[in-house]
Amino acid sequence: MEKHNSNRISTIILFVLSLPLFILYFFFFLDVFTVPSTDSIWPESFTLVHWRFLTETLSGKPSIWITTLNTLIFSGCVVAIVLVLSSTAGYALSRLKMPYRSQLLGTLLLLHSFPSVSLLIAIFIILQMIGLYDSLVGVIIIKASLELPFGIWIMKGFYDTVPWEIEMSGVQDGASRFTVWYKLILPQIYPGLAALSIFSFISSWGEYVLPFVLAPSAEQQTLSVYLAGLLSETTAVDYGLLKAVGLFYMLPVMIFYIFTHEKLMNIYGGGGGSKG
Amino acid sequence: MKRIPLAYWFLLPAAVSIILFYVLPVILTFVFSFTSMASDTGIYGNHYVYSKNAIRALEKSTLNRDIFKKIIERKYVFDSESLKIISQSKIEKKTQTEIEETLPGTVYSTEKALFEALDKLKNKPRSFRDKKIISRATIRSLNGEEFIEISEMRVAFEKLQIEVGEEDFDLITEVTNTSWHWTTKNYREVFSNPDSWRIFKNTGLYVTLTLGLFNVGCALIIALLTFYMSLGQSKFFRSLWLIPRISPSVLYVLLWRDLMDHSGFISYVMGYFGVAPTNWMGEFPWVTIIVINGFVGASMGMIIFSSAMQAIPKSLLYAASVDGAYMWQQIRRIILPQIRWPILFIASYQTLSLLTSFEYIQLSTDGGPARDTEVWALHAFHTALSNYWGNLRYGFGATLSVVLVVIGIIASITYLKLFKFQVLLQEPPIEN
Numbered sequence: 001m002e003k004h005n006s007n008r009i010s011t012i013i014l015f016v017l018s019l020p021l022f023i024l025y026f027f028f029f030l031d032v033f034t035v036p037s038t039d040s041i042w043p044e045s046f047t048l049v050h051w052r053f054l055t056e057t058l059s060g061k062p063s064i065w066i067t068t069l070n071t072l073i074f075s076g077c078v079v080a081i082v083l084v085l086s087s088t089a090g091y092a093l094s095r096l097k098m099p100y101r102s103q104l105l106g107t108l109l110l111l112h113s114f115p116s117v118s119l120l121i122a123i124f125i126i127l128q129m130i131g132l133y134d135s136l137v138g139v140i141i142i143k144a145s146l147e148l149p150f151g152i153w154i155m156k157g158f159y160d161t162v163p164w165e166i167e168m169s170g171v172q173d174g175a176s177r178f179t180v181w182y183k184l185i186l187p188q189i190y191p192g193l194a195a196l197s198i199f200s201f202i203s204s205w206g207e208y209v210l211p212f213v214l215a216p217s218a219e220q221q222t223l224s225v226y227l228a229g230l231l232s233e234t235t236a237v238d239y240g241l242l243k244a245v246g247l248f249y250m251l252p253v254m255i256f257y258i259f260t261h262e263k264l265m266n267i268y269g270g271g272g273g274s275k276g
Numbered sequence: 277m278k279r280i281p282l283a284y285w286f287l288l289p290a291a292v293s294i295i296l297f298y299v300l301p302v303i304l305t306f307v308f309s310f311t312s313m314a315s316d317t318g319i320y321g322n323h324y325v326y327s328k329n330a331i332r333a334l335e336k337s338t339l340n341r342d343i344f345k346k347i348i349e350r351k352y353v354f355d356s357e358s359l360k361i362i363s364q365s366k367i368e369k370k371t372q373t374e375i376e377e378t379l380p381g382t383v384y385s386t387e388k389a390l391f392e393a394l395d396k397l398k399n400k401p402r403s404f405r406d407k408k409i410i411s412r413a414t415i416r417s418l419n420g421e422e423f424i425e426i427s428e429m430r431v432a433f434e435k436l437q438i439e440v441g442e443e444d445f446d447l448i449t450e451v452t453n454t455s456w457h458w459t460t461k462n463y464r465e466v467f468s469n470p471d472s473w474r475i476f477k478n479t480g481l482y483v484t485l486t487l488g489l490f491n492v493g494c495a496l497i498i499a500l501l502t503f504y505m506s507l508g509q510s511k512f513f514r515s516l517w518l519i520p521r522i523s524p525s526v527l528y529v530l531l532w533r534d535l536m537d538h539s540g541f542i543s544y545v546m547g548y549f550g551v552a553p554t555n556w557m558g559e560f561p562w563v564t565i566i567v568i569n570g571f572v573g574a575s576m577g578m579i580i581f582s583s584a585m586q587a588i589p590k591s592l593l594y595a596a597s598v599d600g601a602y603m604w605q606q607i608r609r610i611i612l613p614q615i616r617w618p619i620l621f622i623a624s625y626q627t628l629s630l631l632t633s634f635e636y637i638q639l640s641t642d643g644g645p646a647r648d649t650e651v652w653a654l655h656a657f658h659t660a661l662s663n664y665w666g667n668l669r670y671g672f673g674a675t676l677s678v679v680l681v682v683i684g685i686i687a688s689i690t691y692l693k694l695f696k697f698q699v700l701l702q703e704p705p706i707e708n
Contacts, residue, residue, distance in 0.1 A: 010501040014513055017497065021516055021571065023541055024531045031534070041544040081293075089290035096283035104287075106692060111298060113625065113688045115632035118653065118680035121660045121673045122301035122308055128319050145297035148290055177282050206524035209635050213661050227526045228639065231533070239534045246527040257522050261515050264522070265579055 032244045050244035061226065062218045064245070071205065071222040071249075074140055078204040079197050081144035082151045086196060087189075089148075090155025091181055095167065111149040120213060127214055139215045143207060147200055154199075158192030159185070195263050198256050202264075205253055223249045305681050308674035310458055315668040317456040324423040324452040331419065333451045339444055346438045347448075352384040352414040355435055361413035367406050370399040375410075383437050387411055423452075462675035471647075471655075479651040482565060483630045490570025491626040492619060495577025500607060503585050514582065520572045529639040532568050533557065561641045561649045568636050573629075577622040584618040585611060624694075628687045632680050653680060 032050055034043030057063045092098065093105060123142055124133070132138030162185055170180035186193075208224040216225070227249060230242055257264070313319055326347070334344055359380065363372055374397050384390040391407055394400055401407050416436055423429045426449060433440060440448065466472055498517060502510035520528055535541050536556040543553040557564045592610055634654035637643065643650035643658065650658070660673020 007504060007506075010504055011509065014498065014501045014505075017494065018513065018516055020535075020567070021519065024535060025519065027534065027541060028531055036539070041541060085290040085293065088286040092283045092286035096281070096286065098281070098283040098287070109692055110685075110688045111294065113628070113691050114302075115628050115680065115684045116298065117634075118632045118656075118677050118684055119298070119301040119305060121656065121670060121677050122305040123297070124661060125308060125313070125319055125670055125674075126297075126301060126304060141293070142297055145293040148294050149298070152290060202522050206522075206526075208525050208639070224524055224526045227524075227530065231526065231530055231639070237533070237537075239530075239537075239539075242530055243534070246524075246530055249524060250527055253522055253524065257519070261518060262511075265514065265518065 028243055028247070031240050032247050034240075036240060050238075050240040051248075053241065053245055054248070058230075061229065062221055064226070064248075066219075067221050067223055067226045070136060070220060071224075074136060074143075074207075074211070074222055075201055075204040077140045078144045078147065079200050081140070082147045082200045083193060083197055085144075085148060086151030086155045087186070087193065089152045091159055091185065093152065094156045094159035095185075096177070108149050108152060112153050114149075116146045117209065120209065124213055134215050134217050134220060136215055136220050139211050139220075142214065143204055143210055147203065151196055151200065154196050155189070155192055158189040162188045191263075198260055198264065202253055202256060302681060302685075305674050305677050308671055309462055309678045310460060311456045311671040311674075312459050312461070313456040313670040313674075314672075315670070317454050319670065320424070320455070323455045324426070324429055324449060325454045326418045326421045326452055327454070330452045330454075334448065337447060337451065339447055340441075343438060343440055343444055346436065347418050349385060350415055350417045350419075351436050352387065352390040352411065353416045353435055354379040354382050354414055358410075358414040362410060365406075365409050365413070367401060367409060368399065371397065371401055371406070374399050384414075390414065456671065459671075462672045465672065466675055466679075475647075475650050475652055475655050478649065479631065479653075481562075482649070482651050483627055486566050486569050486573060486630055487623060487626055489566065491573040491577050491630070492623055494570060494574040495622065496581055496619070498574065498578045499581035499585060500611070502582060503611075504603065510582075514578060517571075517575045517578055521575045525635050526639060528572070529568060529636060532564070532640065536564065557640060558645060561645060564640055565637045565649050568640050569630065569633075572636065573626060576626065580618050580622055581615055584615040588614045620694075621691075624687065624691060628684060631683060652676065656680070 030043060033046055033048070035045050035047045035049075037044045053064050093101065093108070098104075127133040127138045127142070132141070166184050166188065167180055170184045171177070175183070206224065207222070208228060211220070211222045212225050212228065215221075221229075223245075227242065227245055230245065231237065317323070331348060334347065354375070359376055362375060378397070379393070382393070384393060390411060394407055394410060401410065416432075418432065418436070421432065423432065429449070430445075433445075498513065502513050505513075523531075537543070538553040538555055540556075542556050543551075547553065588611065592614075593606065632653050634651060634657055637649060637651060637654050638657065641649045643654050656673050656676035659676060660668055660670050662668075
């Protein structure tokens, strides 16, 4: 009886605590498809007018499709680089003999908890010096490099769980270490690869500061910079339009989230979140 | 022959990118903090610009008046550059050849003198337009010129037939030099600037409140409440709280902006209490930045605390309930002491990320109104990368970042020692 009561109280407290989130995301989906009313919070009627940005280019903005393509290229490349470099480096650190191994692991951990956003100014100057400023290539390289310590750490963790016997049997059968890695070990850590790709996809898809600072021009714009530009316009903000762009922007993340939120729970709990 | 071990090939690409784009920026933040780099000095050294300011400074200086006059004068010079432009123009071929044969090396101080010289040619330019083309091709002036090397400037002086003594030349290079220089002024400025102290206090307040109320406080409450719930309910609430973290930051802040705007939900609800529609974000900037960051930040603590609680041996909890302990006593006596390390971990880890991240503040209040919510990281960003008053001070921004980088390094090393992360595993049993 008492347990039942306390359970109900917990639910109520938690519901009240979460109320802002319900309201935020409820009006997100509502406003995207409706005409706002002038004197009430409830909408007047259903509409698709906020989706006009898909067929026409908004004034002073690049086409949404070019921007989407940029964002896809940006996220795709970052995921690919992080995946390849983390799965090789993670394997080396987990399984291969090398000098200074523990020092390398220590450095990796140091970088893992180091707040990389404080390097923004130095990175900005470096990219200007090497001529990669205001290019998507520069932002991709930077984002991927900053994600690497986390990626390597996660992959190393997954390699550590693969039983040594698999490797032993492969080596005893005369296969090279590379073949063993590629044919025997890699298939064992598919869940790890999947988790890392989802994480780095969500992280780069939502990335705002790096493209905003390092590749500001219209041709290089990603969806985050595009949306931030709409948000900072001085004229009255059209929230219906902005939320529609936002929903369009968030669709891939939402799809991932619906299918994988429990896996994500683990990976964010792994200490990955670099956001405040 | 010794083969290069596989380990190196596997490690190399990742190591190179981390060293170039992660470790190097750490080091260069310190290096740049000792420079006067800014958007008007550029980031390369050795620029010599005859800007309006430089000309004004030369006028006031002890520079020989004749040389000063020559510097601000326009001249018409037939050198290889101007001849090349003329040869590519539509001017008649025979005029071109005559110019190439007779005029190279000559300098005229006025357009009138140039036209007179052109009129003396046997094949003189046929139209006024042609003369203008030649005038435009030959005109030279130091005014507004930019040189990257001193030697380039000497060549230009020779071409314009300006003879300058070493002393005057040094004076000119000093005045026109806009390039950055090494300095410790940035550090003195950080300490002497009254703004620094205010921003420092802002940062402390922001980190403490966000951390206490949300990243640890709220996270702990959610973790505890869901711990006593059915599996389905607890999963629902934890998934809900994860949504802000996966939402792109721009979108997430956009939703808050609408909620707090004149026409938003809060204004609507407050309307029932007779409060006129207000921009709540402008009215309560501090609440805004703490809440916006807090609802994102709570999720990490929530996940860590929840999994730490799941790991508490069930027998401990049963024993407590047999003793007739109430939920609150169970929490206080058993759960909280068991998860004190995760709490310490989250507190220290999130202090660091709150200290250095400025994304959500930049997107919501942008440090305003009147720099009320300006925190250290945002201040560095505004100084070096984005402000309205024009000159971006990279060097000073780097100095402000050094503070954060140093804190970051110290904190990271401390974590490494403190939490050990149970990492430095045994050596691999297979030799390569």
